[in-house]
Amino acid sequence: MRQHRKAALSFLAPFLIVFIAFYLAPVLYAVYLSFFVRKRAGIGPAKEVFGGLENYLRAVQDGDFLNGLKNMFLFGAGQIPVMLGLAIILALLLDQSRGLFMKVCRTSFFMPYGIPTAIGALVWGYLYSANLSPFNQILGALHWGRIDFLSAGMVLFSIANIVTWTWTGYNMITLFAALQGIPQELYEAARVDGATRWDIVRAIKIPLLMPTLKLLFIFSVIGTSQLFTEAFVLRPLGYVADNITPNLYLYLTAARDANYSYAGALAILLALLIFVISGPFLRRISSR
Amino acid sequence: MKQTSATVASVAAPKVAAPGLRDEVPESPVSGVLRTLVLAVFLLYCLLPAMWIIAAMTKDNGQLFSTFGLWFASPLHLFENIVGLVTYQDGIFLRWFGNSLIYAGSITLGSTMICAMGGYAFSKYDFPAKQFLFNFILGTIMVPSTALVLPLFLMLNKVGLVNTMWGVILPSLVNPFGLYLMKTFWDSGLPTELIESSRLEGASEWQIFWRIGMPLMQTGLVTVALLCFVGAWNNFFLPLIVLNQDTLYPLTLGLNVWNSVSSNAGGKPLYNLIALGSLISVLPLLIAFIVLGKYWRGGLTAGATKG
Numbered sequence: 001m002r003q004h005r006k007a008a009l010s011f012l013a014p015f016l017i018v019f020i021a022f023y024l025a026p027v028l029y030a031v032y033l034s035f036f037v038r039k040r041a042g043i044g045p046a047k048e049v050f051g052g053l054e055n056y057l058r059a060v061q062d063g064d065f066l067n068g069l070k071n072m073f074l075f076g077a078g079q080i081p082v083m084l085g086l087a088i089i090l091a092l093l094l095d096q097s098r099g100l101f102m103k104v105c106r107t108s109f110f111m112p113y114g115i116p117t118a119i120g121a122l123v124w125g126y127l128y129s130a131n132l133s134p135f136n137q138i139l140g141a142l143h144w145g146r147i148d149f150l151s152a153g154m155v156l157f158s159i160a161n162i163v164t165w166t167w168t169g170y171n172m173i174t175l176f177a178a179l180q181g182i183p184q185e186l187y188e189a190a191r192v193d194g195a196t197r198w199d200i201v202r203a204i205k206i207p208l209l210m211p212t213l214k215l216l217f218i219f220s221v222i223g224t225s226q227l228f229t230e231a232f233v234l235r236p237l238g239y240v241a242d243n244i245t246p247n248l249y250l251y252l253t254a255a256r257d258a259n260y261s262y263a264g265a266l267a268i269l270l271a272l273l274i275f276v277i278s279g280p281f282l283r284r285i286s287s288r
Numbered sequence: 289m290k291q292t293s294a295t296v297a298s299v300a301a302p303k304v305a306a307p308g309l310r311d312e313v314p315e316s317p318v319s320g321v322l323r324t325l326v327l328a329v330f331l332l333y334c335l336l337p338a339m340w341i342i343a344a345m346t347k348d349n350g351q352l353f354s355t356f357g358l359w360f361a362s363p364l365h366l367f368e369n370i371v372g373l374v375t376y377q378d379g380i381f382l383r384w385f386g387n388s389l390i391y392a393g394s395i396t397l398g399s400t401m402i403c404a405m406g407g408y409a410f411s412k413y414d415f416p417a418k419q420f421l422f423n424f425i426l427g428t429i430m431v432p433s434t435a436l437v438l439p440l441f442l443m444l445n446k447v448g449l450v451n452t453m454w455g456v457i458l459p460s461l462v463n464p465f466g467l468y469l470m471k472t473f474w475d476s477g478l479p480t481e482l483i484e485s486s487r488l489e490g491a492s493e494w495q496i497f498w499r500i501g502m503p504l505m506q507t508g509l510v511t512v513a514l515l516c517f518v519g520a521w522n523n524f525f526l527p528l529i530v531l532n533q534d535t536l537y538p539l540t541l542g543l544n545v546w547n548s549v550s551s552n553a554g555g556k557p558l559y560n561l562i563a564l565g566s567l568i569s570v571l572p573l574l575i576a577f578i579v580l581g582k583y584w585r586g587g588l589t590a591g592a593t594k595g
Contacts, residue, residue: 004413004493005413005415007413007493007494008409008412008413008414008415009409009415011405011406011408011409011413011497012405012406012409012410014401014402014405014406015402015403015405015406015462015467016406018402018458018459018461018462019425019462019464021458022440022458022459022461022462023428023436023459023462023464024428025443026435026436026437026439026440026443027428027431027435027436027439029439029442029443030435030436030438030439033439033442086330089326090326090327090330093323093326093327094327096323097323097324097327101324101327102327104331105327105330105331107577107581108331108334108335109330109331109334111334111574111577112334113518114518114570114573114574114576114577115570115573116521116522116524116539116540116569116570116573117522117524118522118524118540118541118543118544119539119540119543119566119569119570120337122543122544122547122562122566123337123340123341123563123566124337125547126340126344126357126559126563127336127337127340127357131353132352132353132357132559133357134340134356134357134358137356137357165333165334165337168330169334197319222429222430225432226432226433226434228433228434228525229524229525232528233544233547236547236548236551236552237547237551246432247432247433247434250432250434250435250438251434251438254434254438254441255438255529260438260439260442263434263438264435264438264439267432267434267435267438268435270432270434270435271430271431271432271435274430274432275427275430278430279427279430
């Protein structure tokens with residue numbers, strides 16, 4: 001094998017070059033930046049000076065950042081179980097179906113995954129917006145008042161709905177594929193034992209879905225931590241707080257306030273948090 | 289929400305069964321009706337935004353606000369909207385469409401190739417720290433995009449790549465999940481014995497990769513290319529940060545700028561054009577899904593184990 005090291009390196013080189021230049025270097029640069037703070041001395045322009053862990057100390061006491069994290073946890077605790085629960089139910093139902101209707105369902109459920117998030121969020125934004133919303137048109141026609149989907153209290157739920165719409169089908173298709181992979185012999189054995197449909201679901205299908213489900217769960221957690229586009233797109237249409245998700249707050253800290261060093265510290269804290277939560281899962285998966 | 293499509297490869301599917309029911313246990317008519325009902329309700333939910341878009345693209349802005357959103361209104365304005373879309377701001381929409389094609393096309397080609405080569409190295413060679421490097425690369429999926437893109441902007445600024453197409457294309461070539469997927473395809477799709485025997489016949493490592501390996505990788509390459517294309521076509525955050533000149537925007541960014549303009553006080557409302565533009569912007573993906581559906585399903589069900 002030794003004589004092939006050179007060949008191995010030449011195959012690997014293109015990936016490593018772009019990975020180091022456009023992935024690793026920016027992350028290391030963010031780490032580096034995060035140790036600097038902007039200081040104003042006298043009346044001159046602010047200067048970046050080494051501040052040690054100052055940015056990190058500020059971050060853990062930053063009400064806006066903590067609020068974003070709180071929303072992130074609430075979102076994860078509420079939206080992920082609903083989405084994965086729906087995905088399991090739909091996958092089990094599709095596994096029981098056949099024919100054209102089943103094929104139409106399978107394709108249509110999966111379709112939102114292919115729609116750009118920025119476009120999907122835009123269209124949902126119009127379905128929510130005060131003047132365009134068909135839901136409010138229906139409620140109005142029934143004289144049932146109206147719902148302001150983009151109000152401060154509702155907007156997190158409205159975003160959760162967009163995410164659910166986008167990703168349930170994707171999760172469902174993945175679970176469905178796992179169901180289709182269950183060996184026929186298991187069902188035959190269960191039938192011999194006189195199992196009912198519900199027995200089969202409970203004792204065969206659900207347990208065999210667990211590995212796939214764990215994986216989907218952890219990718220949903222990572223996705224939740226990166227929530228940005230939906231909130232960003234809805235901003236012009238309604239009331240979306242600057243600190244609604246950590247990523248939006250981070251973006252505004254850098255792009256609007258041009259405070260890249262503080263944004264760097266926030267990003268690193270966020271990445272570490274996700275790493276602590278999902279690292280053990282991911283390690284198990286990659287060593288499989 | 290950005291979610292990596294990692295689950296595609298990890299689905300354990302030793303054998304794809306013939307379509308149809310396999311756990312034949314009699315079902316009561318009631319539960320059959322209930323099942324269809326649940327599926328139908330979710331089907332409506334999935335198609336709801338599509339219904340709004342299709343209705344909205346046939347209306348003018350006045351009708352959008354005054355008529356029921358989920359149904360058509362007369363007179364139809366589809367033709368005017370098409371003309372409006374391709375002529376507004378000197379036809380910048382067509383430019384955005386072209387830009388999206390350039391971005392997605394070049395990223396798909398480049399990234400798939402890079403992943404195919406890298407995956408081959410991880411699958412077929414041994415080198416020091418291989419497992420560590422692989423896990424490390426895979427672990428970076430957890431880094432939030434903001435942590436990456438914001439410092440990336442500062443770096444691109446220094447080398448003059450901000451506000452250029454390269455500033456969007458080059459960083460998008462990195463695709464850790466594509467690498468993982470390609471490795472699993474190589475693991476199962478190209479037997480080591482075939483490599484060994486080719487070596488004995490005097491083939492060089494590159495010849496083995498190109499002449500023997502790549503032709504066996506069609507399913508894997510199309511699956512990874514499809515994932516790359518979806519990711520690149522949907523790209524929003526990177527262009528948002530790197531570009532500020534609207535002639536370089538991809539569709540996703542352009543339509544959102546129109547939305548911001550429309551929602552500003554005193555801005556010209558462009559909602560009808562945005563609706564039509566949204567529909568057009570998802571067409572390439574729908575076509576890719578339908579034409580390449582076979583590969584797509586192949587990747588979902590059998591990718592990890594069969595290649």
